[in-house]
Amino acid sequence: MAKTAAVGKRERRVEAARLGIIDAAEELLAERGAHGVTLDAVAERADVVVQTIYNRVGGRAALLLAVTQRAIAENRAYVDAAYALPVPPVERIRAAMAAYVRFATDKPHQFRTVTNPPDDPEVLAQVDDLIASHMTNLATALREAIATGTISPDFEPDVAAPALWAMASGVLSLDMRATGHPFSGDHRARMLDFFETLVERGMTTPEPR
Template sequence: MPSFPVPPSPHEIGASSPPPTRTQRRAAANRQSVIDAAREIVATEGMGALTLEAVAERADVAVATIYNRVGNRSSLLLAVAEQAMEESRAYMDAAYAAEGTAEERLLLVATTWVRFARERPHEFRILVEPADQPDAVARLAELTRTQNAKLADAIRAGMATGAVRPDLEPDQVATALWASLNGVLALAWRPGELRVEAAALDQLMAAFIAIAADGLRAH
């Protein structure tokens, strides 16, 4: 089952490790191709379409390879969800680390999340509509709480400088903003007339960000 890298212990720091062998590189490539295939199936066809046979066909591997490299269907769903969240963190961590006023930082966080949704639509959809799989949902919820806590900290920093309204509860606001932003972005894949095209979605996003910024701003 996939997991996040574990930091090395002090006695391990500085120790050299041999480069991966050709067999190890091939195994890692097979594993990644399996996860990529599963991610595409989930994002484009839905959770119900995710079977080991479908993944094997798309990745052009044997079903036994999936078991050997990733595991069963539950392990595959967890690997897909974790990879999606890791890719989102690559975007968001840089935004949270940026300097600037509270409003500038919060605006950067919002626009970065929009950019992630545009550039990584499969990963974004997996995060917004996760699999109904307890292990995957639990892991995704844990990672989401971690990211929302960073947003809440940015809001608190704004309160400390007087830029953000002091009567708000940062954790609640962070969750509300996250859910609202996801809801607007999800309009891009709604069926039929419920779908909003890119140009109109840009206008909706601009309206949402303007309203959110005004609601947070101390007057």
């Protein structure tokens, strides 16, 4: 029993060290960009030696991948749940957009990683897979809304989905620009309301005259 408890305690310490290293890499990525995520900088921030990084996570590429995988998991936790709601398609679209806004607000570091990932082939491939999944979900909801007559049949879901995602990301990114002068919460909320109004007016099937 004592041996099992000791093993469990050691595993918890190992996992805590791994998570602390990823936390440090995530902070450095947000503060300095991908070029700032060096093994020496992460070791200093996490208060470990470089060899511990290799033992617990891996080299620099593995660090960037671990940070990206965490961001992807956080993004999915917010947005996938919205697409799974048992509500009409237009409501799912609204819920997904609201979830994406909450993700950007609650997890700004992860939002930046997803929208501006490090230039690493494996990282970019995983982010591309995430975006493709979101585009599939959004395009499916758009098709269903068109079929029910709640969205204009003029829309091409496979074109509209990435356009809507890109526009939402752009509006949200404005508040995270590196000028040091973020928008006030009220101004940001008004911009997002304006964006939603434009989207809804553009997509809604016009009333017959």
